[in-house]
Amino acid sequence: MQPPDFTPVCPIPIAPYPHVLLAHGGGGRLMRQLIGRMFLAAFRNPLLETQHDSTVVELAGKKLAFTTDSYVVRPLFFPGGDVGSMSVHGTVNDLAMSGARPLYLSAAFILEEGLPMETLWKIVCSMQQAAQRCGVQIITGDTKVVDKGKGDGVFINTAGVGVVEHDQTIAPQNVRTGDAVLVSGDLGRHGMAIMAVREGLQFESAIESDSAPVHEIVLELLKAGVEIHCLRDLTRGGLASALNEIAEASRVRVEVEEKSIPVREDVHAACELLGLDPLHVACEGRLVAFVAARDAERALKIMRGQAIGAGSAAIGRVAGSAEPLVTLKSAIGANRILDMPSGEQLPRIC
Amino acid sequence: MKYLDEYRDGELAQKIAREVHRVTTQPWNIMEVCGGQTHAIVKFGIDELLPGQITLIHGPGCPVCVTPLEMIDKPLDIAARPNVIFTSFGDMLRVPGSTTDLLSVKARGGDVRMVYSPLDALKIAEQNPGKEVVFFGVGFETTAPATAMAIHQAAQKQLKNFSMLISHVLVPPAMEALLSSPDCQVQGFLAAGHVCTVMGFEEYFPIAAKYHVPIVVTGFEPLDILQGVLMVVRQLESGRAEVENQYARSVRREGNQPAQKLMREVFRVIPRKWRGVGEIPQSGLGLNEAYAAFDAEKKFGVVEHHVAEPAECISGLVLQGLKKPRECSAFGTRCTPEHPLGATMVSSEGACAAYYRYRREPAVANA
Numbered sequence: 001m002q003p004p005d006f007t008p009v010c011p012i013p014i015a016p017y018p019h020v021l022l023a024h025g026g027g028g029r030l031m032r033q034l035i036g037r038m039f040l041a042a043f044r045n046p047l048l049e050t051q052h053d054s055t056v057v058e059l060a061g062k063k064l065a066f067t068t069d070s071y072v073v074r075p076l077f078f079p080g081g082d083v084g085s086m087s088v089h090g091t092v093n094d095l096a097m098s099g100a101r102p103l104y105l106s107a108a109f110i111l112e113e114g115l116p117m118e119t120l121w122k123i124v125c126s127m128q129q130a131a132q133r134c135g136v137q138i139i140t141g142d143t144k145v146v147d148k149g150k151g152d153g154v155f156i157n158t159a160g161v162g163v164v165e166h167d168q169t170i171a172p173q174n175v176r177t178g179d180a181v182l183v184s185g186d187l188g189r190h191g192m193a194i195m196a197v198r199e200g201l202q203f204e205s206a207i208e209s210d211s212a213p214v215h216e217i218v219l220e221l222l223k224a225g226v227e228i229h230c231l232r233d234l235t236r237g238g239l240a241s242a243l244n245e246i247a248e249a250s251r252v253r254v255e256v257e258e259k260s261i262p263v264r265e266d267v268h269a270a271c272e273l274l275g276l277d278p279l280h281v282a283c284e285g286r287l288v289a290f291v292a293a294r295d296a297e298r299a300l301k302i303m304r305g306q307a308i309g310a311g312s313a314a315i316g317r318v319a320g321s322a323e324p325l326v327t328l329k330s331a332i333g334a335n336r337i338l339d340m341p342s343g344e345q346l347p348r349i350c
Numbered sequence: 351m352k353y354l355d356e357y358r359d360g361e362l363a364q365k366i367a368r369e370v371h372r373v374t375t376q377p378w379n380i381m382e383v384c385g386g387q388t389h390a391i392v393k394f395g396i397d398e399l400l401p402g403q404i405t406l407i408h409g410p411g412c413p414v415c416v417t418p419l420e421m422i423d424k425p426l427d428i429a430a431r432p433n434v435i436f437t438s439f440g441d442m443l444r445v446p447g448s449t450t451d452l453l454s455v456k457a458r459g460g461d462v463r464m465v466y467s468p469l470d471a472l473k474i475a476e477q478n479p480g481k482e483v484v485f486f487g488v489g490f491e492t493t494a495p496a497t498a499m500a501i502h503q504a505a506q507k508q509l510k511n512f513s514m515l516i517s518h519v520l521v522p523p524a525m526e527a528l529l530s531s532p533d534c535q536v537q538g539f540l541a542a543g544h545v546c547t548v549m550g551f552e553e554y555f556p557i558a559a560k561y562h563v564p565i566v567v568t569g570f571e572p573l574d575i576l577q578g579v580l581m582v583v584r585q586l587e588s589g590r591a592e593v594e595n596q597y598a599r600s601v602r603r604e605g606n607q608p609a610q611k612l613m614r615e616v617f618r619v620i621p622r623k624w625r626g627v628g629e630i631p632q633s634g635l636g637l638n639e640a641y642a643a644f645d646a647e648k649k650f651g652v653v654e655h656h657v658a659e660p661a662e663c664i665s666g667l668v669l670q671g672l673k674k675p676r677e678c679s680a681f682g683t684r685c686t687p688e689h690p691l692g693a694t695m696v697s698s699e700g701a702c703a704a705y706y707r708y709r710r711e712p713a714v715a716n717a
Contacts, residue, residue, distance in 0.1 A: 022457075332396070333395075337708050337710055
């Protein structure tokens with residue numbers, strides 16, 4: 001076998017970014033560049049190249065899904081959740097995006113010197129409760145402590161393993177012309193909940209994060225035999241990033257309609273105030289599903305039948321294979337591109 | 351959402367658009383002055399609803415875009431210094447100067463913070479008496495009163511560790527500069543509603559009369575913009591050149607007088623260079639002598655270096671309405687929001703960035 005073509009020159013000092021910016025973790029185009037030019041280039045293999053939320057591997061005749069994610073949210077506790085429950089939900093959701101039944105998680109803690117034990121205990125209890133709710137066990141872990149000032153209280157990494165008990169191929173490459181595009185609830189709540197706390201925005205009632213496990217929705221869809229072509233967990237970069245990544249991977253054109261996309265009024269208001277697009281804002285308990293057109297109505301009914309999917313909606317379709325593109329029919333009936341955010345979401349001046 | 355959905359109603363939009371079609375008998379070029387309006391036009395596809403004879407020209411009303419490169423290099427110099435907390439509105443942070451941007455300065459250890467108001471910067475100065483806190487005061491008449499208020503309060507509190515880099519610009523002189531150019535294509539204006547909320551619209555009467563152009567003070571929602579266009583077209587078709595107010599729910603003729611008083615107290619009118627356009631007399635705000643102690647340029651002895659703009663960039667022509675973004679050979683290839691060559695690709699409110707974000711493919715507009 002040929003050794004990989006490793007050039008000693010770092011591929012990233014693409015001027016003007018010779019240093020890592022926060023935007024490189026923002027779920028937008030800069031992060032895609034970093035992953036594509038640095039990580040994919042270095043670790044290249046067919047499994048990694050599927051670029052899915054979790055990767056399915058075959059071991060001794062069994063199909064397993066495997067994933068990992070790190071959680072660095074500030075503040076550690078926010079309306080609707082905390083870093084502990086989020087670190088379980090997020091990884092469970094990544095496994096569910098392959099249609100896997102989540103089974104086992106690891107938990108690695110990077111703690112900052114001086115973190116109150118009571119805070120850590122609250123986080124750990126929250127993780128245990130979330131794990132119980134999701135039907136997963138935390139079976140291995142690691143603990144590191146860094147100097148005061150070198151961490152943000154606590155960073156958590158979880159990896160997860162799940163078992164794939166169906167024969168469908170659920171991956172971006174499997175999206176087909178005519179597929180219906182469904183979302184499992186209102187968008188942008190997690191991002192705005194965090195932003196509201198950080199920026200001290202006061203609303204009539206606090207915006208609560210949507211942090212929640214979505215695996216049961218997926219398992220129900222599979223049980224009913226719905227033909228699922230692709231699933232994606234809507235996290236950083238929001239719906240816009242997810243749709244663009246899928247359009248690119250499957251080389252299709254996706255059309256969605258603004259009026260059909262559920263966004264809660266308080267989230268919409270907060271976004272207007274800060275000059276943000278709710279379709280670029282992160283969720284932590286929402287998925288987008290690409291399903292065969294003939295199964296769309298049935299799928300929507302099943303999703304709405306789950307408490308966590310009660311707000312599900314059909315938002316668009318795959319228009320055809322062409323130059324990868326996502327278009328949005330605006331509220332006043334004109335079409336435009338729905339682009340991926342570039343980096344971090346920065347509020348506008350006026 | 352209340353007070354918003356009413357102004358985004360699809361059926362009403364179609365109705366106003368049909369009326370524009372009905373009254374339009376010949377080609378007209380209308381400039382929307384404000385970047386916020388440009389953004390809304392491209393985002394909602396408002397121009398697609400208009401008759402082909404109406405051309406919307408995207409004006410120089412994006413404060414981030416028109417801030418010259420030399421000016422953007424100054425905060426980068428100050429923010430990189432030790433013992434400085436540099437504060438700015440969010441969208442100035444990733445605007446590239448000649449070599450780097452504020453987010454990169456932050457990545458290399460500079461203390462750069464995003465704030466929503468200059469008054470937040472003032473608070474940071476009070477909380478950090480051992481540090482020099484600097485705010486980058488950018489924007490039109492819309493943001494200038496808040497900058498003035500922060501300086502006024504800093505003076506009252508006798509804060510010694512607070513200063514500002516001021517790069518405020520004024521809209522009416524830029525409109526006049528465009529109108530007096532021999533190449534000017536603009537036949538009517540949608541004036542920027544938020545600017546007029548502060549300044550009122552009396553200063554537009556002499557401009558409308560001198561250059562015989564209709565000027566309609568216009569809001570930012572799709573129905574506002576469509577109605578503004580309809581009002582301008584009606585004037586053009588009947589040969590009138592008047593100042594009208596579409597945005598009456600927010601704008602009064604005399605504007606916000608306490609805000610204007612505060613601005614006069616803190617600022618004086620000076621010439622200012624506009625990126626992509628050049629120097630325009632009486633088009634900027636600088637600090638009055640009495641507040642010179644808060645001038646960060648003086649405090650830090652910042653030296654201005656002339657920086658050449660990339661020759662390929664046609665942002666000056668775009669800002670004057672002589673070219674559309676897609677007519678540029680670098681658009682979407684060598685020039686993108688991640689690697690902008692010039693003014694109009696820099697901010698999300700610039701014409702090129704708005705086209706890149708919502709209209710990369712010509713096919714989309716007609717889809």
